[in-house]
Amino acid sequence: xxxxxxxxxxxxxxxxxxxxxEQILDDLFxxxxxxxxxxxxxxxxxxxxxxxxxxxxxxxxxxxxIFILTWLSSLLPHNVTIIDWLLTxxxx
Numbered sequence: 001x002x003x004x005x006x007x008x009x010x011x012x013x014x015x016x017x018x019x020x021x022e023q024i025l026d027d028l029f030x031x032x033x034x035x036x037x038x039x040x041x042x043x044x045x046x047x048x049x050x051x052x053x054x055x056x057x058x059x060x061x062x063x064x065x066i067f068i069l070t071w072l073s074s075l076l077p078h079n080v081t082i083i084d085w086l087l088t089x090x091x092x
Contacts (some may be wrong), residue, residue, distance in 0.1 A: 066090050 066087070073083045
């Protein structure tokens with residue numbers, strides 16, 4: 001019986017802590033962003049810059065891969081057709 005009461009009390013304390021955490025998060029959110037239009041504007045520009053950064057980063061990675069493949073093809077004999085095929089495919 002005592003252990004049941006202890007479990008119920010522990011659940012109640014955990015629930016109160018969760019409610020307190022939710023209230024703190026709500027207060028932080030509404031203190032920073034009281035205007036919904038501002039939230040939408042910030043998220044819009046954040047999405048644009050995220051997409052732009054992803055595009056530029058992908059371009060840099062592809063350029064580095066092409067550079068490394070070109071360098072490897074100059075070191076290896078020209079009968080390695082896989083690297084030549086990759087280079088012609090990537091160069092378009």
